[in-house]
Amino acid sequence: MANVTVIGAQWGDEGKGKLVDWLSNRADVVVRFQGGHNAGHTLVVGEQVYKLSLLPSGVVQGKLSVIGNGVVVDPWHLLSEIEKIGGQGIEIGPDLLVLADNACLILPLHRDLDQAREAAALNKIGTTGRGIGPAYEDKVGRRAIRVGDLADREALEVKIDRLLAHHTPLRRGLGLPEYDGEALLSELEALAPRILPFAKPAWLLVNEIVKSGKRVLFEGAQGALLDVDHGTYPYVTSSNTVAGQAAAGSGLGPRGAGFVLGIVKAYTTRVGEGPFPTELFDEVGQHLGTVGKEFGTVTGRSRRCGWFDAALVRQSVALNGITGIALTKLDILDGLPSLKICTGYRLGDQVFTYLPAGLKAQRSLEPIYEEMEGWAETTHGARSFRDLPANAVKYVRRIEELIGAQVALLSTSPQRDDTILMRDPFQD
Structure with missing residues (x-):
């Protein structure tokens, strides 16, 4: 049985929480492998909304959840989060949660x-x-x-x-x-x-679980473009957020990552400072922020919004060895008459198909856009690919072509079940 590693393929906030929750139902164990409580996942299950920032998403499903050695842990916050989720009816004890003793x-x-x-x-x-x-x-x-x-x-x-x-x-x-x-x-x-009741040698537990043939879901935080090595440095987080960190941050060998699922929003957002070539300052940007409810789970900060950047995601696909993507928030684009996709950048007389490493260059890039016709129909809540408007299908297929990876999952609302499965990562 395959393991699955879930990572954000943009600057974070791609909707990992819902997808990890959805995949947790198919997994036996969920492992968080990097970051801290600066990242948040929002899980919507029926009328109940769970906001997690340190706990692995598997706790909501009652699946064994592991906080790996790659995570930095605020113990006071951890206890507070356990208490908060307990108040929502989910009791978290050492039988459900394991904390790496070397974190x-x-x-x-x-x-x-x-x-x-x-x-x-x-x-x-x-x-x-x-x-x-x-x-x-x-x-x-x-x-x-x-x-x-x-x-x-x-x-x-x-x-x-x-x-x-x-x-x-x-x-x-x-x-x-x-x-x-x-x-x-x-x-x-x-x-x-x-x-201490939660503390165990998590690396040993995870290796034993994998050897037993159980399915493990590795859950990342933030996004690949915030990686301390590969992101828009210095406007990055303090850890490695790419899929390769799943091995180091859990104590499992590099072959254990399995299917790498990159979560990709149908447009682009970013929280905080740093370069953002496709950022919009017009009514479209306001629409994306308002309709998409683009506010940070942890801080409540407004997210900066812009057109889909295929050059960035293509780079992320390579850096993470992404097997397939989960495309989220397609429904936020409903009703827009036209859409743009960034395919590369201009810098003076140079053309880049990737994001150059220099901060000065990143700030000066001019996006090269490809324009597509939008759709008037709704995609919200669609659970079958054939239910999507023709232009929405064209948009999805064009994204696949430009980034060099296929869509495995398509999310059409925050609700757990509003997910179109096109390729099961656990059966790949």
Whole structure:
């Protein structure tokens, strides 16, 4: 049986939550492999709406859910989210949720540093201010506190001293008060009995599950164009968001990723700062934002909207080894008389079929558009490809041609069942 890795193939917010929830019904286990609680997934099941930012989407389906070692975990937020989802009728215990014992923790001092830096910056990145970046910095700097450390007071004392030796000068430079190490130790010791029951060697569990023949769904956060290596640097997130991270962030070998499903919105959006070649500032952009309800799940920030960028998605297909895509929010384009697709870029007398790496070049790109006729009929709620208007079908097929990948799933509303299956990733 195939495993499936789900990643965002644009700048995030492509509708991964619904698709992961839909696929969770076919999976045995769901594994979150990177990011933190700066990313959000909204799941709509009937009249119930679940907003998740750290918990894997499988919890809503009652499927075993794993937070892998590639995730940075704010333990206070995790407990709060468990409580919130519990209030919606889903009880989450260690039998349902596993937390990698080697995952690194986000601490209050990380949040302080994140917010202070962003406030002081002349060229803001547009972070969520939740401490994700500083936590990854400490992970790479080999001074992070990990989940398993909560069981060892002696280790915690040493690690807190090492951590504060780095953070104290930073806080002084930013005008922040020195952090109380004893207070942090007490907070973590009080937290430990509530967090440690979830802690396990997740890499061992995931490998055993795969060997047993069960289906694993690997769930990514953000989007491939926010990848710290391959995205629009420095306007990126702090982790690798591409499909290859599913292996490193879960402890499974690279062959375990299986079918790579790239989630792609039928237009393009972006939250925060950074280049956006096809961004619209006219009534069409306003239409996409309003009808598409383009507001961040975690922050509520308005998303910038623009035409579909096939050059970007084609690049994402290559970077992630995408097997097939899930095209979302096609219904938001209903009623637009004409549509545009970006096929490449001009920069002076040069033509690019990909997004160049230089920030100055990215900001100066002029999109090359191909125009198509829109459709007056509705696609909202369609559950069969033959129910789509002819021009909608042409639009989908043209996207497939331009990005070099076929549509496996087509989403026509936020509702779980309004999904057209054209190719089952678990049966591929």
